[in-house]
Structures are given as structure tokens and as C-alpha cells.
Amino acid sequence: MTDIQATPTAVTPSRPGGLMGRLNIGTGVLGGLILMGIFWLIAYATLSHGPGDTDSFGSDRVICVTMVGWLLGFMIGIGAFNGPVRWLLGKDLATEEHQFLAGKDQGIGRYFRYTTDHKVVGIQYLVLTMTLFFVGGSLAMMIRTDLITPGSHLFGLQTYNAVVGLHGIIMIIATIIMVTGPFGNFIMPIMIGARDMAFPRLNALSLWLIVPAVPVLLSAAFMGGIPTGWTAYAPLSNEAPPGMDAYLMTIITFAISVALSGMNITVTAITMRARGLSVVRLPIFVWGVVTASLLGLVAFPLFMTAQILEGLDRTAGTVFYVAQNGGSVWLYQNLFWLMGHPEVYVILIPGFCAVLELAPVFARKPLFSYRTAVVGIAGIVGLSGLVWAHHMYITGWAPDLGGPFMLTTEMISVPTGLLILVLVGTIWRGNVWTRLPMMAGYAMIWNFIIGGVTGIYLSDIPVDQALNGSLFVTAHFHYTLMGGAFVGGIAGLSYWFPKMTGRMLNEKWGAIGFWTSQAGFQVTFMSLFAIGLAGEPRRVGDFPLTFAAGNTVATIGAYVIMTGMLIYLGTLVWSWKYGEAAPPNPWGAKTLEWQTPTPVPLENFEVLPVVTSDFYGYGEPEPALDPEPVGVPAQPAMAAAVPVPDTVPESVPADAVTSAPVTSAAVAAGETAVPPQVAATGEQEPGEDPAGAGTAKEEEQ
Amino acid sequence: MTQTTEAPPAAPQPKQRSQTRQVVLMWVVLTILLELFALFVPAHLMGAPASNDMIDIENSMTVFSVTAAPVAALVWAIAIYSLLRWRHRGSGPPDSAGAPIRTNVKVVAVWTAVSSLLCLFLFIWGEVELSAEQSSAAASNGTVIDVTGQQWAWTFSYPGAGGFTSDVLYLPVNKPVTFRVTSEDVVHSFWVVQLGTKIDANPGETTTASVTPDKLGTYAVRCAELCGIYHAYMEAKVHVVSASDFRAWLKSNKAQG
Numbered sequence: 010m011t012d013i014q015a016t017p018t019a020v021t022p023s024r025p026g027g028l029m030g031r032l033n034i035g036t037g038v039l040g041g042l043i044l045m046g047i048f049w050l051i052a053y054a055t056l057s058h059g060p061g062d063t064d065s066f067g068s069d070r071v072i073c074v075t076m077v078g079w080l081l082g083f084m085i086g087i088g089a090f091n092g093p094v095r096w097l098l099g100k101d102l103a104t105e106e107h108q109f110l111a112g113k114d115q116g117i118g119r120y121f122r123y124t125t126d127h128k129v130v131g132i133q134y135l136v137l138t139m140t141l142f143f144v145g146g147s148l149a150m151m152i153r154t155d156l157i158t159p160g161s162h163l164f165g166l167q168t169y170n171a172v173v174g175l176h177g178i179i180m181i182i183a184t185i186i187m188v189t190g191p192f193g194n195f196i197m198p199i200m201i202g203a204r205d206m207a208f209p210r211l212n213a214l215s216l217w218l219i220v221p222a223v224p225v226l227l228s229a230a231f232m233g234g235i236p237t238g239w240t241a242y243a244p245l246s247n248e249a250p251p252g253m254d255a256y257l258m259t260i261i262t263f264a265i266s267v268a269l270s271g272m273n274i275t276v277t278a279i280t281m282r283a284r285g286l287s288v289v290r291l292p293i294f295v296w297g298v299v300t301a302s303l304l305g306l307v308a309f310p311l312f313m314t315a316q317i318l319e320g321l322d323r324t325a326g327t328v329f330y331v332a333q334n335g336g337s338v339w340l341y342q343n344l345f346w347l348m349g350h351p352e353v354y355v356i357l358i359p360g361f362c363a364v365l366e367l368a369p370v371f372a373r374k375p376l377f378s379y380r381t382a383v384v385g386i387a388g389i390v391g392l393s394g395l396v397w398a399h400h401m402y403i404t405g406w407a408p409d410l411g412g413p414f415m416l417t418t419e420m421i422s423v424p425t426g427l428l429i430l431v432l433v434g435t436i437w438r439g440n441v442w443t444r445l446p447m448m449a450g451y452a453m454i455w456n457f458i459i460g461g462v463t464g465i466y467l468s469d470i471p472v473d474q475a476l477n478g479s480l481f482v483t484a485h486f487h488y489t490l491m492g493g494a495f496v497g498g499i500a501g502l503s504y505w506f507p508k509m510t511g512r513m514l515n516e517k518w519g520a521i522g523f524w525t526s527q528a529g530f531q532v533t534f535m536s537l538f539a540i541g542l543a544g545e546p547r548r549v550g551d552f553p554l555t556f557a558a559g560n561t562v563a564t565i566g567a568y569v570i571m572t573g574m575l576i577y578l579g580t581l582v583w584s585w586k587y588g589e590a591a592p593p594n595p596w597g598a599k600t601l602e603w604q605t606p607t608p609v610p611l612e613n614f615e616v617l618p619v620v621t622s623d624f625y626g627y628g629e630p631e632p633a634l635d636p637e638p639v640g641v642p643a644q645p646a647m648a649a650a651v652p653v654p655d656t657v658p659e660s661v662p663a664d665a666v667t668s669a670p671v672t673s674a675a676v677a678a679g680e681t682a683v684p685p686q687v688a689a690t691g692e693q694e695p696g697e698d699p700a701g702a703g704t705a706k707e708e709e710q
Numbered sequence: 711m712t713q714t715t716e717a718p719p720a721a722p723q724p725k726q727r728s729q730t731r732q733v734v735l736m737w738v739v740l741t742i743l744l745e746l747f748a749l750f751v752p753a754h755l756m757g758a759p760a761s762n763d764m765i766d767i768e769n770s771m772t773v774f775s776v777t778a779a780p781v782a783a784l785v786w787a788i789a790i791y792s793l794l795r796w797r798h799r800g801s802g803p804p805d806s807a808g809a810p811i812r813t814n815v816k817v818v819a820v821w822t823a824v825s826s827l828l829c830l831f832l833f834i835w836g837e838v839e840l841s842a843e844q845s846s847a848a849a850s851n852g853t854v855i856d857v858t859g860q861q862w863a864w865t866f867s868y869p870g871a872g873g874f875t876s877d878v879l880y881l882p883v884n885k886p887v888t889f890r891v892t893s894e895d896v897v898h899s900f901w902v903v904q905l906g907t908k909i910d911a912n913p914g915e916t917t918t919a920s921v922t923p924d925k926l927g928t929y930a931v932r933c934a935e936l937c938g939i940y941h942a943y944m945e946a947k948v949h950v951v952s953a954s955d956f957r958a959w960l961k962s963n964k965a966q967g
Binding site: 338380436443474479 | 825
């Protein structure tokens with residue numbers, strides 16, 4: 010009682026958020042635990058003694074219902090449903106409440122709340138991703154340690170299988186969100202000149218759905234693990250321990266999150282671009298994030314469907330995948346890979362596009378053949394939905410479709426090759442500034458070529474008969490996803506780190522960590538290629554003596570990777586806290602995010618920018634590039650972004666920019682006559698200087 | 711200054727031409743090294759083939775490697791060269807920009823055409839191999855063997871010889887055999903490593919695969935689909951023996967059965 014009386018006077022003025030002001034991750038956990046308890050009691054009382062129940066206490070359906078209770082309770086506790094409920098009650102939010110939700114003046118606490126600001130969500134995604142990588146990486150070390158010599162059962166076969174599945178699905182989840190999460194949320198809206206995402210509350214929802222799903226997934230470790238691999242093929246998954254239920258619930262939750270964020274990102278990029286930012290001027294990274302998000306939006310509901318059917322098979326006695334009762338194991342495999350192959354490109358495209366985005370900055374050159382890059386991305390996205398059955402060449406399903414799937418699979422090498430051409434063409438005769446982001450791009454080229462070429466073997470049906478299900482496949486997808494996409498993610502992180510954290514990443518230690526891990530990576534996965542070719546199946550907890558040398562070398566390499574990744578992670582954490590303060594545009598880049606001050610203020614732009622050219626005009630004389638009459642006959646220093654009054658109301662989520670209404674109105678009066686000195690993007694545009702100076706020295710080339 | 715914005719420059723300057731020459735040289739050298747690797751390493755790692763299928767598979771590996779080597783070499787050559795010669799050293803951004811090349815239609819066209827042709831070649835090669843495999847499988851009326859996978863063992867049954875079962879696989883050399891594969895519980899994958907044969911064993915379905923072993927010896931059957939705790943130990947031995955030894959082995963088993 011005393012509390013309640015004390016709060017109104019003390020809190021109301023400073024906490025316009027009302028109820029939301031009291032909710033955070035702590036109340037989320039509390040709500041989750043309470044509802045989990047309630048759901049467990051109800052489920053235990055009503056569901057656990059059904060037919061076929063062998064273990065009434067821990068039966069699958071009780072566990073599933075309990076998990077639903079936890080997920081629902083957490084989302085209620087953190088306030089995910091407050092907005093919709095208020096809306097249903099007809100109580101819309103006031104501006105201060107919007108700004109409170111966006112985390113205005115809340116310091117570090119906003120990272121632990123249901124905060125709608127896209128930059129907060131981006132940082133939350135980044136920390137979440139790094140946590141998942143840490144856990145997934147530790148599990149990988151358990152796998153490699155267990156396999157150091159034949160017969161060395163450090164953890165035992167049961168644990169080995171449980172760990173393999175957990176490692177797989179954690180890494181898949183982490184790599185799916187690693188670029189579109191942190192950078193798609195933090196960077197992309199600024200890149201297109203928006204104040205926030207199109208649906209800020211859905212944005213927070215897509216993040217906070219994953220947070221309670223992580224403990225659900227990790228709880229699998231205490232319930233027999235996920236001993237099916239991350240693919241969770243039926244009917245092996247039917248006989249798996251309750252860890253499988255954790256997998257199902259996680260996937261269902263995660264699929265909702267992916268679909269929501271995919272929709273949000275797509276709508277944002279389509280409707281909230283700055284004036285003048287036509288589709289052909291979009292930074293290539295935006296293309297990457299949007300296409301990957303769209304692909305995820307299409308693919309992940311299938312994954313969810315597959316797991317819901319599996320959940321019903323496990324808990325309700327249905328027989329979707331039970332062959333003896335008329336079900337089909339191929340049904341599961343089809344649903345799974347219909348998601349599973351687009352998913353590879355959901356992971357790959359954003360990472361690749363991050364490198365394409367930063368390559369022009371560090372090569373001081375325009376992106377080579379922008380349209381080719383767009384065609385490449387579009388080609389990959391289009392084809393990726395038509396190739397799923399190459400994962401099923403040797404399953405015996407529809408042998409007549411082997412030829413067509415071989416064709417579509419091999420065709421995808423053409424648009425992928427176009428992206429490589431764009432990257433190499435951008436480097437060609439560049440003035441290559443070899444800082445860590447760019448060097449990670451080089452590592453990505455190296456790895457991705459190996460991953461791509463080994464994919465060619467696997468696309469060929471006769472060769473796949475020898476390689477499918479072997480460690481060759483493991484090595485192949487680690488080269489594409491870890492060596493390609495993940496390294497692209499590291500490039501992006503090293504590149505955008507100064508903007509996101511306000512600190513420079515320590516170059517020396519970052520590079521030491523990165524290159525150490527790369528050296529280990531080559532050793533480990535080259536060994537896996539070799540023993541895979543020699544005939545070692547994947548996901549085996551033991552192996553004959555023939556494969557001993559290769560496995561030992563792979564394990565040694567894994568420890569080198571671990572050392573390097575720990576150094577890189579340590580450098581990240583250290584730099585975040587103690588690193589040198591970052592200038593607004595340390596790389597001299599032209600895209601809009603670098604034209605904002607650091608730290609980026611709430612709602613990003615005091616005055617929304619107008620775009621008069623694309624962002625790749627390095628080394629080009631500015632006026633020649635300006636086909637549009639909108640902008641001023643350009644300032645030499647104003648390449649891409651000429652700030653102009655904000656007269657686009659639909660792009661403002663909370664429609665008052667507190668600090669700038671006067672400026673806005675004042676400038677709006679002079680609509681067309683853009684004052685050349687509108688200092689909307691902070692006090693300086695340092696990035697333009699090098700390029701401007703560069704034009705003068707063009708003749709050297 | 712004005713001409714350099716148009717890409718590519720109509721008359722390359724001497725410096726640029728010599729750089730291009732150096733890149734090409736590096737490409738050639740890298741290609742030669744990678745071709746040597748492609749010719750000898752992948753097929754060698756796969757071990758001695760013991761069937762026509764496996765010979766085809768290893769040849770395909772080599773052909774694909776040889777075809778891919780120049781492409782990989784080109785990309786790597788440019789990347790390595792750019793680090794050697796076009797590198798900006800220093801802690802600040804470069805003062806000068808690189809060549810402002812927006813695009814080069816000729817390069818894009820050639821790249822697209824070549825990669826499409828390579829892709830077409832790959833597809834045709836695969837189709838030819840596949841149809842050869844399928845037609846030889848269709849033509850063969852050799853020994854039929856029923857293979858059953860279960861957690862965690864393989865069982866082989868010879869219906870042509872009274873249907874006795876064995877946990878060791880005996881195959882006659884140079885005679886086609888057809889496996890009819892199924893599973894009693896979860897999905898397994900029947901893999902005879904040195905014969906290049908692999909087909910899933912699915913519950914409720916029977917899949918088939920054919921092969922003609924052409925080398926005497928003892929080989930390994932492994933399970934290539936995660937099937938539970940002892941997946942790693944789901945192995946069996948394959949003995950490829952002469953026709954007379956095979957007949958003798960069948961006879962001795964029939965007598966026992």
C-alpha cells in the first residue's frame with residue numbers, strides 16, 4: 010500500500026509510460042514463471058493420463074503446454090500485449106507515451122524493456138546473437154573435443170547426439186538473425202532515411218519472442234537434448250526425448266518472429282524511404298536485407314507447419330509422419346527443405362550484401378555494376394524456392410524429379426557468380442584500405458569460393474550418391490555459412506560497430522582474433538572435406554581408425570578457431586566499453602547512416618534527408634551524377650544527401666520531433682529553396698572530403 | 711579527368727595495361743597450381759573405386775574440379791593482386807579514390823555467358839552420367855538383395871537363394887546387383903562407400919539402387935543418416951568375391967538356413 014501511495018507523486022511526471030514503465034525483462038520472467046506454473050498444474054491435472062502415456066509426470070503434452078505458459082506469461086509480463094489491448098479499448102497512445110516506448114531518456118534500462126526504438130532493438134539483437142554464438146560455439150567445441158581420437162567418449166554417445174542437434178539449431182537461429190537483426194534493425198532504417206521501422210511495436214515483438222524462446226531451447230539440454238540433428242527428421246524425432254518438445258516450441262516461436270520481422274523490414278523499406286531514394290539508388294545492403302526478409306517470411310511458416318504436425322504426432326497421436334499408419338517421412342522432409350534451402354539464402358544474402366556495401370567504401374570506388382548485383386540477388390531469391398529437393402536426391406522420393414532439381418540447383422550458381430563478379434569488380438583497381446571490415450570481406454571471398462565450388466559437386470546427383478550424408482557436406486555448409494555468411498556478418502559488425510556503439514573497434518586485437526579464427530577454420534574444415542571424401546558419415550560420435558588423423562587435426566583447428574573467436578569477442582566487449590571514441594563517419598562512407606551524429610539521436614534525423622544520387626559516387630565529380638532537378642545544383646560537399654524539411658507525415662511514427670519542430674516549420678516555409686547549409690545531419694560531413702579530393706587526383710589512374 | 715569517368719577507358723594507359731598483364735600472369739600461375747590439385751587430390755582422397763559407378767563419380771569430381779579451378783583462380787588472383795598492388799596503407803581513409811568504374815557491360819556479359827555455359831555443361835554432364843547409371847540399372851537383371859535397416863544394424867536377405875538372411879554382405883564381382891532397401895524403424899541411409907552406392911532406407915517404403923562391383927575386396931557399409939544413439943556403429947562388411955566363391959557362400963548359407 011505504501012508503495013502505491015508513494016509512486017504517483019514521485020513517478021508519474023517522469024514516467025509517462027504508465028504501466029509500461031513498470032514492466033521489463035524481470036516482470037517478463039516473473040510472468041512467465043507464474044503462467045508456466047499455472048499451465049503446468051492444469052496440464053498435469055487434465056492431460057497427463059491420456060492413452061499411451063508412459064510417464065505421466067513428464068509427458069510430452071504437459072511439457073508443451075507448460076512451455077506455452079512460459080512463453081505467453083513472459084510476453085504478457087514484459088508488456089507485449091499492452092499496446093493491442095489499449096488499442097482495442099480505444100485508448101490510443103499520446104506522443105510522450107510513444108517516446109517513452111521508444112526508450113526516450115531511459116539510459117541503459119531501455120535495453121531491458123519492450124522498447125520500440127529500432128536502434129535499441131538492433132543492439133538487443135546484437136547482444137542476443139553474440140550470446141547464441143557463444144553458446145553454439147561452446148557446443149561445437151564439445152563436439153570436436155569428443156571426436157579428438159577414435160573411441161574417446163569424453164561425453165558419451167547420448168550426450169554427443171544431444172549436443173550436435175543443439176549446436177546445429179542454435180547456430181542456424183543465430184546466423185538467421187545475425188545480420189538482419191542487428192544491422193537490418195539498427196542501420197537499415199537510417200540508411201533509407203527513416204525515423205524508425207514501419208511497425209515499431211512489432212519490431213520489439215519480433216525480438217522479444219526470441220528472448221523467452223532461448224531458455225526453452227536451452228532447456229532441451231536437461232531433457233535429453235535434441236538427438237536428431239537440427240533437421241529433426243521424423244520418425245526419429247517421434248521417439249526422441251522431451252528435448253524435442255523444446256525444439257518444436259522454439260521453432261514455432263522463432264518462425265513467428267522471423268515472419269513478423271520479415272514483414273516489418275519489407276514494409277519499412279518499401280514505404281519509408283527518404284524522398285529521392287528511388288529503388289535504383291537503394292544501398293545494396295538494403296536490397297540484401299529486404300530480399301532475405303521476404304524469403305524468410307515465405308519460408309518460415311512452412312517450418313512452423315512441419316513442427317506443428319510433428320508436435321501433434323508426438324502429443325496427440327496423429328500420424329502425419331508415421332509410415333506404418335499411412336503417414337510419410339518424405340512429407341516432413343519436403344516441408345523441412347522447402348524452408349531449409351531458402352533459409353540458406355536468408356542467412357547468406359544479408360552477410361554477402363554487408364560486404365558488398367562496405368567494399369566500395371574501402372576500395373574508394375563505386376559498387377561495380379549495381380544492376381548486376383540486384384539481378385544476382387533477385388535470381389538467387391527466385392531460384393531458391395525451386396531447389397529444395399536437392400537435399401533429397403538419395404531419399405528415393407520422386408527420382409524423376411532428379412534432373413529438374415539438378416538443373417535449378419546448378420542454375421543458382423549463375424546469379425551467385427554475379428554477386429562475386431560485383432565484389433571482385435569493385436575491388437578491381439580500387440584504392441584498397443585494408444582495415445578489418447574489408448579484410449573480413451577478403452576472407453569471405455576466399456571461403457565462399459571454396460563453399461561454392463564444393464556445392465557444385467553436391468548438386469550433381471551421381472556425385473551426391475558418394476557425398477551425401479558425409480562430413481564433406483558438413484564442411485561444405487560450414488564454408489558457406491560460417492566462412493561466407495558469418496564472416497560477412499563479422500565484416501558488417503566491424504564496419505558498423507563505431508556507429509552502433511560510439512566506439513572504434515580495436516583494430517589490432519580485432520584483426521589478431523579474426524585471422525587466428527580464420528586460420529583455424531581452414532584447418533578444421535579442410536580436414537573435414539578430406540575425411541568426408543574418404544567416407545566418414547556426418548553426425549557420428551565415433552569413427553574407425555582410418556579417420557583418426559583427420560579428426561585430430563580438425564579438433565586442433567577447432568581450438569584455434571575458439572582462441573581466435575574469444576580474442577575477437579574480448580576485443581568487441583573491451584572496445585565497446587573502453588574503445589577510442591568514434592567520429593560520426595570514421596570510414597568516410599557516403600550512405601546516410603554515417604551522416605548522422607554518433608550516438609544516433611532518437612528518431613535519427615532532425616530533418617529528413619532528400620536523396621539526389623546513389624551512395625557510391627566515390628571518385629566521381631558530384632554534379633555529373635545529379636539527374637534530378639529536386640536537389641540543389643549540388644554542393645561539392647553534399648554528395649548523396651541533401652537535407653530538406655520533413656514534410657512526409659506518414660514516415661513519422663511519433664509525429665513530434667521534440668527538438669526540431671521549429672526548425673522543421675521554418676524550413677518547410679521555404680520548401681523548394683533548400684538552404685545549402687541545413688545542418689540536419691550534425692555539424693560536419695567529413696566523409697565527403699576524401700572523395701571530393703579524390704576527384705581532383707583522378708588522372709593518376 | 712573527364713575521360714576517366716567513362717569506363718572502361720578506350721585506350722588503357724600503359725600502367726593499367728601492365729597491371730592487367732600481371733593479374734593475368736597471376737591467374738595463369740594460380741590456375742596451374744589449382745589444376746594440379748584438381749587432377750590429383752579429390753579423387754585420391756576418395757580412395758580406390760570398386761565399381762563402375764564409383765569410377766564415374768571420381769571422374770566427375772575431377773572434371774568439376776578442373777572446370778572450376780580457373781574460375782576460383784581468377785577471383786583469388788584479383789583479390790590477392792589488389793592486396794599486393796592496390797593497397798592503401800595508413801590509418802586514415804585514402805586521400806584518393808580508385809578508378810570510378812560504374813560498370814563494364816562487356817565484362818558482365820562475358821562473365822554471365824561463361825558461367826551460364828559452365829552451368830549448362832555441368833547439367834549435361836550430370837544428366838549423361840545419370841541416364842547411363844539408370845539405363846545400366848534397368849538393363850541389369852542380376853542378383854537382388856533385400857536390405858533392411860534397423861536401429862542399429864543392417865540385415866541382408868537373398869530372395870533368389872531361398873531368402874536366408876545375413877549380417878554380412880557378399881557380392882559377386884562384375885555382376886550387377888540390385889538392392890531393395892527399407893527400414894523397420896527410423897530413416898537410415900544405406901551407403902557402400904567404395905561402390906559409390908547410397909540410398910535411404912525409409913520405413914514403409916522400398917527404394918532401390920543398383921551397382922556392379924568390379925574389384926575384389928572387403929569394403930564398408932555405413933549408415934549415412936543420423937538414426938539414434940549408435941548411428942556411428944551401424945556398419946557392416948561387404949565382401950566382393952569371385953562368382954564361384956559367391957555361389958559357394960550362397961550354398962553354405964542355404965544349407966544352414
